[in-house]
Amino acid sequence: MKTLAAQVITPEDLLKHWQGHRALTRRVIEAFPEKDFFEFSIGGMRTFSKMTDELLAIAVPGLKGIVNKEVKPFTEETEKLIFKAQYLEKWDEATAEINAYWEKLSIEDFNENFNLFGQYEFPVIQNVLYFVDNEVHHRGQGYVYLRALGIEPPFFWER
Amino acid sequence: MKTLAAQVITPEDLLKHWQGHRALTRRVIEAFPEKDFFEFSIGGMRTFSKMTDELLAIAVPGLKGIVNKEVKPFTEETEKLIFKAQYLEKWDEATAEINAYWEKLSIEDFNENFNLFGQYEFPVIQNVLYFVDNEVHHRGQGYVYLRALGIEPPFFWER
Known part of the structure; x- marks a missing residue:
C-alpha cells in the first residue's frame, strides 16, 4: 500500500516554473545573431542551435512519452531547421503542447517510475x-x- | 482558510535533489586547475571562484533566513578565500548546515511567502x-x- 507523503509544490506551480524557464530560454535564442546561433561555439562545444535541438527533442517527446506511457529512444529533430525564426516557431508550438500534455498528468503520476527514452x-x-x-x-x-x-x-530573473 | 493542494515532491526528495546538484558543483570546482579557478573567465564574466562565492552566499544564508524568518540583505563572504581547498571545505560545511536547517522546515513553510535577502x-x-x-x-x-x-x-547525470 502506498501513502501520499506531504509534498511541497503543486503540478500547476511546477508547470509555471518550467514554462517560465522556457520563456527565458526563448529570449536567449532571440538574443543570438542569426549566424552565431548556428555557428558560434567555445571549446569544441555544440552551437546554441544544436543545444536547442536537444531541448526541443527532450521536452515534448519526453512529456508525451510519460503521458502515453510509451518508451521511445531519444532522437533529435530529423527535419533540419536553418533559421532562428523556425526554432522560435517550434519553441512556441512546444510551449502549447507541453501545456496540453501536462493537463493529462494526474497527481499520482508524478511518483510513478518512468523509463525516460x-x-x-x-x-x-x-524526469520533469x-x-x-x-x-x-x-x-x-x-x-x-x-x-x-x-x-x-537577458536578466536571469526575467521569466 | 487555506487548504493544502495536492503536491508532487516531498521535502526529503527536494533536499536530495538540491544536494545532488551541490555534489556535482563540488566536482566542477575540483576539476578547475588552482590558478584558473581564480583567474580564468570569458567575455568579462566572473571567475568560477567568484561565482562560487555567490553560491555560498546564497545557500546557507538564504536557507537560514527562511528558517529563522529573518530578512537580511545579500552579502558575499567578507573573509577572502585564496585556495581551492578552502572553497571545498566551505562547501562541505555548507552541505552539513543545509541538512541541519532543512530539518527545521515544516511542510507548511514551503508555501509561506519569504522576502529573500x-x-x-x-x-x-x-526561493529554494x-x-x-x-x-x-x-x-x-x-x-x-x-x-x-x-x-x-564531470558528467551532468553524476550527482
Whole structure:
C-alpha cells in the first residue's frame, strides 16, 4: 500500500516554473545573431542551435512519452531547421503542447517510475526536474556564448 | 482558510535533489586547475571562484533566513578565500548546515511567502527552486570555462 507523503509544490506551480524557464530560454535564442546561433561555439562545444535541438527533442517527446506511457529512444529533430525564426516557431508550438500534455498528468503520476527514452528509470517528478535542470544548464552555457560575443544576455530573473 | 493542494515532491526528495546538484558543483570546482579557478573567465564574466562565492552566499544564508524568518540583505563572504581547498571545505560545511536547517522546515513553510535577502518576496518553495536553478545556471557556465581550458567536465547525470 502506498501513502501520499506531504509534498511541497503543486503540478500547476511546477508547470509555471518550467514554462517560465522556457520563456527565458526563448529570449536567449532571440538574443543570438542569426549566424552565431548556428555557428558560434567555445571549446569544441555544440552551437546554441544544436543545444536547442536537444531541448526541443527532450521536452515534448519526453512529456508525451510519460503521458502515453510509451518508451521511445531519444532522437533529435530529423527535419533540419536553418533559421532562428523556425526554432522560435517550434519553441512556441512546444510551449502549447507541453501545456496540453501536462493537463493529462494526474497527481499520482508524478511518483510513478518512468523509463525516460528507455534510458533513465526514475519517478516522473525526477524526469520533469531533469527537463528543467538540463535546460538551465545549457542556457547558462548560452549566456557565456552571448557574453563572448559582446551581447548582454537577458536578466536571469526575467521569466 | 487555506487548504493544502495536492503536491508532487516531498521535502526529503527536494533536499536530495538540491544536494545532488551541490555534489556535482563540488566536482566542477575540483576539476578547475588552482590558478584558473581564480583567474580564468570569458567575455568579462566572473571567475568560477567568484561565482562560487555567490553560491555560498546564497545557500546557507538564504536557507537560514527562511528558517529563522529573518530578512537580511545579500552579502558575499567578507573573509577572502585564496585556495581551492578552502572553497571545498566551505562547501562541505555548507552541505552539513543545509541538512541541519532543512530539518527545521515544516511542510507548511514551503508555501509561506519569504522576502529573500529583502529583495525577492516569493513562497519559500520558489526561493529554494531559485537556489538550485541559480547554481545549475552558473555551473553550466563553469562547464564552458572547463571546456575552453581543454578540460572534460564531470558528467551532468553524476550527482
